[in-house]
Amino acid sequence: MRRLSFHPCGNFKESYAQEITIFETDFGRFWLLAGLVLLFCVLPFVSSPYFLYVCNMIGIAAIAALGLNILIGYTGLISLGHGAFFGVGAYAAAILATRLGLPFWVCVPAAGFVTALTGMVFGIPSGRLKGLYLTIATLAGQFIIEYILVHWESLTQGTMGIVLPEATLFGLVIDGDRPFFYVIFVCLVLVTWMTKNIMRTRFGRAFIAIRDNDRAAEGMGIPIFPYKLLSFGISSFYAGFAGAIWAFYMISITSEPFTLGLSVEYIAMVIIGGLGSIPGAIFGAIFITGLNEILRWLTDIFMSMGMASGFGLNMASLRELAFGLAIVLFILFEPKGLAEIWRIVRSNFRLWPFSY
Amino acid sequence: MDFFIQLLVNGLSIGLLYGLSAMGFVMIFKSSSVLNFAHGELLAMGAFLFLVLTTWAGLPVYLAFLITLAGSFVLGFAVERLFLRPLIGESLIFVIMLTVGLASIFKGLLLFFFGGNLHTYPEFLPAGLGVQFGNVFIPPVYVASSFIGIVFLVLFGLFFKFSPQGIFMRSVADNQTAALSLGVHVKKVFALSWAIAAMVAGMSGIVLGVINGINVHEISAIGLKVFPVVILGGLDSIGGAIIGGIIIGLLETFTCGYISPSLRDVVPYAVLVCILLIKPYGLFGLVEIERV
Numbered sequence: 001m002r003r004l005s006f007h008p009c010g011n012f013k014e015s016y017a018q019e020i021t022i023f024e025t026d027f028g029r030f031w032l033l034a035g036l037v038l039l040f041c042v043l044p045f046v047s048s049p050y051f052l053y054v055c056n057m058i059g060i061a062a063i064a065a066l067g068l069n070i071l072i073g074y075t076g077l078i079s080l081g082h083g084a085f086f087g088v089g090a091y092a093a094a095i096l097a098t099r100l101g102l103p104f105w106v107c108v109p110a111a112g113f114v115t116a117l118t119g120m121v122f123g124i125p126s127g128r129l130k131g132l133y134l135t136i137a138t139l140a141g142q143f144i145i146e147y148i149l150v151h152w153e154s155l156t157q158g159t160m161g162i163v164l165p166e167a168t169l170f171g172l173v174i175d176g177d178r179p180f181f182y183v184i185f186v187c188l189v190l191v192t193w194m195t196k197n198i199m200r201t202r203f204g205r206a207f208i209a210i211r212d213n214d215r216a217a218e219g220m221g222i223p224i225f226p227y228k229l230l231s232f233g234i235s236s237f238y239a240g241f242a243g244a245i246w247a248f249y250m251i252s253i254t255s256e257p258f259t260l261g262l263s264v265e266y267i268a269m270v271i272i273g274g275l276g277s278i279p280g281a282i283f284g285a286i287f288i289t290g291l292n293e294i295l296r297w298l299t300d301i302f303m304s305m306g307m308a309s310g311f312g313l314n315m316a317s318l319r320e321l322a323f324g325l326a327i328v329l330f331i332l333f334e335p336k337g338l339a340e341i342w343r344i345v346r347s348n349f350r351l352w353p354f355s356y
Numbered sequence: 357m358d359f360f361i362q363l364l365v366n367g368l369s370i371g372l373l374y375g376l377s378a379m380g381f382v383m384i385f386k387s388s389s390v391l392n393f394a395h396g397e398l399l400a401m402g403a404f405l406f407l408v409l410t411t412w413a414g415l416p417v418y419l420a421f422l423i424t425l426a427g428s429f430v431l432g433f434a435v436e437r438l439f440l441r442p443l444i445g446e447s448l449i450f451v452i453m454l455t456v457g458l459a460s461i462f463k464g465l466l467l468f469f470f471g472g473n474l475h476t477y478p479e480f481l482p483a484g485l486g487v488q489f490g491n492v493f494i495p496p497v498y499v500a501s502s503f504i505g506i507v508f509l510v511l512f513g514l515f516f517k518f519s520p521q522g523i524f525m526r527s528v529a530d531n532q533t534a535a536l537s538l539g540v541h542v543k544k545v546f547a548l549s550w551a552i553a554a555m556v557a558g559m560s561g562i563v564l565g566v567i568n569g570i571n572v573h574e575i576s577a578i579g580l581k582v583f584p585v586v587i588l589g590g591l592d593s594i595g596g597a598i599i600g601g602i603i604i605g606l607l608e609t610f611t612c613g614y615i616s617p618s619l620r621d622v623v624p625y626a627v628l629v630c631i632l633l634i635k636p637y638g639l640f641g642l643v644e645i646e647r648v
Contacts, residue, residue: 078449125629128636131448132391132591136583137632140625147622260580264456271453321464327457331450332442 020200036189044181052177054293056249059184060242062285065269066195066278067238072267073276074199075231076211077126081119081138082266084145085236087258089115089243091149094162094253104167104174104248111244112237118145119236126228130214142260149255161254164247180249187245188282191238195278198234207231211276268323272330274339283338291326295319363613364606369498371605373567375598376505377560377578378585379512380553386529386592387549390440391448393455395557396579397462400572402428402558403565404466407475417480424562425555432554436547444546459576466572476569501563508556509598516594525549529592584624587631 013019023029044052068082092111096102102110122141126134149156156162167174167183174183198204206227209217218224247253265288273284299319334340381395392398405427409420439458443451488494516522527535528545536542564575581604589600604624612620 072449078452125632129632132452133587133632133636135391135448135452136587137629139580139583140628140632143622143625144629151618264460267449267453267456271449275449317464317467319464320460320467324457324460324462324464327453328439328461331454331457332439335446335450 022196022200039185040182044178049177052181054289056177056180056184057293058286058289059181059188060246060249061266061269061289062188062282063184063191063242063245064239065266065273065281065285066191067235067242068266069270069273069276069278069281070195070198070207070238071231071235072270073274073280074204074211075207075228076214077123077130077228077231078132078135078267079138079232079235080135080260080263080267081122081142081145082235082239083258083260083262083264084142084149085115085119085239086243086246086262086266087149087255088118088145088236089240090247090253090258091156091162091243091255092240093244093247094164095155097164097248098162101165104169108241108244108248111247112241115240115243116233116237119239120229120233123229123232123236126232127225139260142263146255146258146260149258156255159254159256161252163252167248174248180245184245184249187241191241192278192282199278203227203230208276265323268327271335272326272337274337277337277339279342280337280339283342287326287338288323291322292319295322359613363609365494365498367606367609368602369494369502369605370609371602372502372505372598373560373564373601374578374581374585374605375589375601376501376508376563377557378582378589378597378601379508379594380556380560381582382586382589382592382594382597383549383553383556385586386594387525388440388546390451390455392553393452394435394459394462394579395582396576397459397466398428398432398554398557399561399564399578400466400570400575401431401462402554402561403570403575404470404475404561405558406562406565407470407477407570410477410480421562424558428554428558429551432551432557433547435554436550440546440550441543444543459579463572463576470572472572474569474571475565477566497563497567501567504559504563505598508559509594512556512594521545521548581624584628587628 023032043055047055064082064086068079071077071079071082089111092114093107096107096110097104122138122145125137129137150158152158169183172179174180199207206217206222209220209222210224210227210231214224269284269288270281271284272287273282274280295318330337377395377399380398381392384390384392384395402424406420406424409415409423410417413420415423435458439454440451443454516526524535524540524545525548527538527540528542532542535545561570561575564570564578568574585600585604586597587600588603589596589598604627607623607627608620611623
């Protein structure tokens with residue numbers, strides 16, 4: 001039998017294989033398994049429908065945030081168009097499902113690929129631009145896509161929106177929160193696994209090299225433009241994938257939610273979670289979605305407490321305030337995000353009870 | 357033909373406003389290389405401060421104007437001191453997101469106190485200021501705003517050219533390290549440029565408010581309209597901001613008049629992408645040479 005591995009009390013790695021290993025110890029493997037069992041076998045059966053809905057939203061946001069983390073956290077390209085790409089995915093799925101009558105399991109990945117193509121088109125400026133100029137170019141992309149979604153009425157039905165058919169998978173109808181919970185979280189697990197492994201291959205290493213210094217990366221023989229486009233493509237694929245699932249989950253979609261505000265929310269998830277960290281993107285999705293729900297809940301309480309409706313209405317603006325405050329405080333006090341806090345907490349427990 | 361001239365005049369005056377709004381933005385970028393996403397909210401802060409002073413406190417207009425300028429100055433100073441200074445030397449994404457966060461804080465505050473409705477200033481411009489050119493009429497607000505815009509442009513030109521602080525600011529913009537080694541107090545320059553930029557923003561906010569009425573959402577949307585303007589003019593050229601503003605203003609009014617009003621908001625961004633693809637540093641911007 002293999003010996004259980006524990007954390008060594010120093011850095012004793014001798015090969016690259018040890019460096020890129022996913023689980024350093026068997027404890028990690030055990031906790032991951034336990035977590036997955038808890039997630040799939042316990043959580044859907046003990047939680048209320050509302051909580052399940054929140055979990056589903058977190059799962060969808062986490063998929064999109066993982067994608068954005070590849071782009072911002074690993075490749076160092078700042079995109080302000082992620083919300084629009086999410087919308088492209090949602091619309092692609094809706095159009096494929098209604099016009100072409102494609103089944104759910106084809107629509108979702110196909111929407112991902114459509115969005116990946118769109119993302120690569122809007123990633124073309126990254127060939128000549130970097131830093132804040134690229135950020136402004138993606139901002140323009142956000143506005144252009146938003147305009148197209150609203151005004152290309154023959155395709156997107158403008159402000160009327162599109163109603164999606166029922167999603168079916170292997171002959172089973174997926175409706176309601178619990179079936180979608182399984183779909184979303186199986187996808188999230190797959191996507192996380194994929195992301196982790198992309199980052200361990202030469203593609204991931206090339207992305208990180210480009211982030212650290214793209215000129216130097218080019219000098220070392222990495223063709224930076226194709227890799228930047230690839231990064232845009234992968235990240236938009238995730239956004240489109242999440243958007244497609246979201247569209248099926250929401251049943252009907254309009255062009256309303258895919259604004260710059262949504263893009264900013266995704267960036268906030270990535271930053272608050274921790275740039276360049278896979279658990280970070282998930283933490284960020286939990287934090288931002290949770291914050292949104294808590295604030296909505298507070299607003300409802302104030303509204304129903306019989307306060308003047310004017311005051312209740314003003315509470316809605318406090319959501320904006322709290323959201324901004326969360327971003328600013330994290331940047332000022334913990335720029336590495338929740339992932340860093342998590343790491344510190346874990347390393348405190350590592351030597352427990354025999355700490356220094 | 358009259359229609360064309362009317363559009364031209366409207367475009368020019370709106371463009372001048374965009375240019376005016378962009379001036380503060382460029383000033384911040386020029387000295388501290390910060391892309392300020394909260395610029396629209398700075399405009400709105402100025403506009404609402406003026407509203408409070410004129411309608412609720414009932415101060416005379418010139419006094420309210422001066423107090424608004426002073427208030428915006430202090431606000432800009434405080435923002436730099438509290439939020440931006442800890443981030444000197446941090447990577448771009450943090451600085452950008454910090455200004456995005458600030459934008460949503462300001463927006464939330466303004467919405468909380470004033471709501472999302474349209475407010476208007478009491479009428480204070482003399483009607484005689486309007487100019488009639490044949491069939492074309494230029495309303496008094498446009499005349500006044502153009503006047504204010506030109507006055508401020510000249511004042512800033514003189515400030516940057518002759519005053520010691522202005523020269524310090526230019527030196528920091530040109531080469532931060534060299535300025536530091538020659539004894540320029542770079543942090544003070546950052547604080548001052550934020551303060552001045554907020555002051556210009558407050559003033560532009562008032563002008564915008566006089567023309568369109570003040571609404572939090574609309575004024576903060578102008579803050580995003582600044583991006584195509586400054587990319588056209590170059591992120592670090594104040595004169596370019598005015599030219600860029602005028603080009604974007606004309607583009608918008610002509611699209612609105614001749615093609616379709618709904619295209620108005622998206623055309624500037626389409627132009628922006630094209631310009632970035634052809635000339636990555638804008639029409640008048642400085643090319644950065646980067647060495648590994």
